[in-house]
Amino acid sequence: MSDSERPGWAVRLRAEREARGWNKREMARRLLRAAGHAYGSLDSLTRQIRDWENGRHFPRDWAGAYATAFGVPEAALFLRPAMAELPDAADFDDELEALELARRAAASDVGAETLEVLEMVVDEFAIAYPGTPPAELLRRVRRTLSYVMQLLDGRKTLTEHRRLLVVGGWLSLLAATCHTDLHQRSAATARLRAAAQMAEHADHPEIAAWCLETEAWRALTDGDYQRAVTLSKGAQTVAPKSSSAYVQATAQEGRAWARLGARPETHKSLDRVARLVEPLPMPDRPEHHYRYDPAKGDAYAATTLSWLGDPSAEPYARRVLARLESAEEGPPRPRRAASARLDLSLALLSADQPDEAVHLTHAAIASGVLVPSNHWRAAEVVAAVEALRLPEAAELREAYRGLRTVGEAGGPPAIG
Known part of the structure; x- marks a missing residue:
């Protein structure tokens, strides 16, 4: 395939490698080193x-490692928009207009370059999700979805049509997740339905499984724990066994069993998650919402064990919080850190250490990053402190009321 027939990023990958005098095997060694993988098949x-250099597939999971190996900014290497920084609305609209202009210049209704950029945008949104207010991210996702819908109405090949459906499915799923975080139930339901339909038409079982897993999370936050178990099992049936969706659905099942107080089933689920996570390498972008990694396994174990009232929750929760607060463990993830503080607070209350539990709960509530769909988790700790008749209970309850006041309208009712 000539350079003119390959995507620009593929041409750059080969040119950068050859400029350094590396053969493909040496490139593989350097990618593994840059990604921090302790193992990996050089041949594969x-x-x-x-x-990748022929442009057959985009190196989605290895883009960051390529940038590190070459010492070139990822945005320059792949010409990918810096969505993780989420520019303001005007800048974002300009980026979509630029994408549309490039598409028209290529004299194509869709085109490979347009699809590649949209697929990268999906990844950047998923990476931005843990650290971005859901209402802000939702605005970007909706604008991009609108653009994708326009492209679906145009002429395209069957392959282009399927890739657009996959992009639309991921965007609809992420929109549903944002609506769920904002406790906008009707909108979340509609978005999930749209994502499931696109997954069906595109024959994409992983998106279909994530739809069921998201429904399981909603059922869990609603207190319908048995339905959460059923939905989690359904997601595992649909998901490819090697996918992140399968691991996430297994972890979600364990959390639902914990809420039901079913200890044997909870520990079986945790053991299954541990076996699934053990061989996974640490991804170069662990904050990606739809990529499971070993750190998420510990976080889910901490939550599950704290809900079960298991004393082993405390060391898990401490490790998770220390990792999230370490500058050496990737970019800050304040939302996950706030949840980890609530997990540790519950564990400490079970271990009769209320002083630290109160302090951590205050910190989580005051962080400003708890989304409305997680307010109930803070309320649960507040209610547990009140049940102990601690003098700090009144102040903690007042802080929680302040959280509810500044949060989105229509959140879940307070506990206690």
Whole structure:
């Protein structure tokens, strides 16, 4: 395939490698080193490098490692929009207009370059999700979805049509997640239905499984724990066994069993998650919402064990919080850190350590990053402190009322 027939990013990957005098096997070694993988098949990665340089597939999971290995900014190497920084609305609209202009200049209704950029945008949104207010991210997702809908109405090949459906499915799923965080139930239901339909038409079982897993999370926050178990099992049935959706659905099942107080089932689920997570390498962008990694396994174990009232929750929760607060463990993830503080607070209350529990709960409530769909978790700790008749209970309840006041309208009712 000539340079003119390959995507620009594929041409750049080969040019950067050859400029350094590296063969494909050496490139594979450097990618593994840049990604921090303790293991990996050089032969398999070498074959993938050949496919990437020919433009057959985009190196989605290895883009960051490529940038590190070459010492070139990822945005420059792949010409990917810096969505993780989420520019303001005007800048974002300009980016969509630029994408539309490039599409028209290529004299195509869709085109490979447009699809590649949209697929990268989906990843950037998923990476931005843990650290971005859901209402802000939702605005960006909705604008992009609108653009995708326009493209679906145009002429395209069957392959282009399927790729657009997949992009639309991921965007609809992420929109549903934002609506759920904002406790906008009707909108979340509609978005999930749309995502499931696109997944069906595109024959994409992973998106279908994530739809069921998201429904399971909603059922869990609603207190319908048995339905959460059923939905989690359904997601595992649909999901590819090697996918992040399968691991996440297994973890979600364990959390639902914990809320039901079913200890044997809870520990079985946790053991299954541990076995699934053990061989997983740490991804170069662990904050990606739809990519499971070993750190998420510990976080889910901490939550599950704290809900079960298991004393082993405390060391898990401490490790998770220390990792999230370490500058050496990737970019800040304040929303996950706030949840980890609530997990540790519950564990400490079970271990009769209320002083630290109160302090951590105050910190989580005052962080300003708890989304409305997680307010009930703070309320649960507040109610547990009140049940102990601690003198700090009144102040903690007042802080929680302040959280509810500044939060989105229509959140879940307070506990206690």
